[in-house]
Amino acid sequence: MPEAIEINGLxxxxxxxxxxxDVSLVVHEGDFIAFLGPNGAGKTTTIHSITGLCNFQKGSIRVFGSDVIGDYRKTRRLIGLCPQEFNFDPFLSIEGLLVYQGGYFGVPKAEALKRARELLARFKLLDKKDGDFRKLSGGMKRRLLLCRALMHDPKILILDEPTAGADLELKHHLWDFLRELNRAGKTIFLTTHYMEEAELLSKTVAIIDKGKIIHCGDKETLLKNENLEKRYLELIREND
Ligand SMILES: Nc1ncnc2c1ncn2[C@@H]1O[C@H](COP(=O)(O)OP(=O)(O)O)[C@@H](O)[C@H]1O
Ligand SMILES: [Mg+2]
Structure with a gap:
């Protein structure tokens, strides 16, 4: 059985x-991997390499056994991407941009419309379906990114810092939904710089810093690691 994602010497x-x-990483089907690292560590670049949004000089990436360059259309179809930045088409309504997204992946219009409404309802956005995404709050836009990523029912969901700047309610809503998707069999690749998020959700944790993987393994082993015995409490004074 091929691995969901196999990165070799990227x-x-x-x-x-x-x-x-020189990043190498294997993500098994059904896994929930947290790709953890500080700003500038190389998380987004890795995701862009997996999804064909940037080129790379060395290495190879396979998605369910197919090469992401040689078999781009096939591998891209297996992935739903929730990017770090909002990149919606401003000329389409909220429902329209979901239906359009379905179209890119060959979902027939009637089915796309049905799916768009189900997803909008699931994320409490159905009453906004005819509106303009620019009028949504930040949290609503985040939810819309997730709806869009799920339009073609991909086997792998890649999320690039989906909870950055989200309030607690949105975080919990997203976390519950991601757990539910993972239980239903989707492979989830989540980047975050919150250790708490990785600890709460993932089965596997990969830590990247300055472009290099410095740890990869199952979460329980990481948490038991004696080298991590020291726990840090960071206090930030308000007004600073
Ligand atoms: N388009 C780009 N052009 C030049 N440098 C970039 C570009 N995108 C990212 N970088 C640089 O590459 C490094 C990794 O960035 P990125 O993958 O965005 O990190 P992360 O997502 O972990 O914050 C950073 O030093 C960043 O400044
Ligand atoms: Mg990033």
Whole structure:
């Protein structure tokens, strides 16, 4: 059985800057992996390499056994991507942009419309379906990104910092939904810089820093790691 994602020696430069440095990582089907790392570590670049949004100089990536460059259409169809930035088409209504997204992946219009409404209802956005996404709050836009990523019912869901800047209620709503999707069999690849989020949700944790994987393994083993015995409490003074 091929692995959901298999990254081998991925290396990506932006000019002279090595953003991802010889990264190898395997994600098993059905896993919930947290890809954890500080800002600038190379998380988004790795995701863009998996989903064909950027090129890379060395290495290879396979999604369910198919090469992401040689078999781009096939591998891209297996993935739903929830990007870090909002990148909606401003000329479409909220429902329209979901139906359009379905179209990119060959979902017939009637089915896409049905699915769009189900997802909008699930994320409490149905009453906004005819509106303009620019009028949505930040949290609503995040939910809409997730609806869009799920339109073609992908086997893998990749989320790039979906809870950055989200309030607690939205976080809990998203977390519950991600757990539910994972239980239903979807492979989830979540990037975050919150250890708490990784601890709460994932089965596997990969930590990336300065473009290199510095740890990868199952979460329970990581939490038992004696080297991590020291726990830090960071206090930030308001007004600072
Ligand atoms: N389009 C780009 N052009 C030049 N440098 C980039 C570009 N995108 C990202 N970088 C750089 O690559 C490194 C990794 O960035 P990124 O993958 O976005 O990190 P993360 O998602 O972990 O915050 C950073 O040093 C960032 O400044
Ligand atoms: Mg990023």
């Amino acid at each position: 290396t990506k430069y932006y000019g002279a800057l090595c953003a991802v440095n």
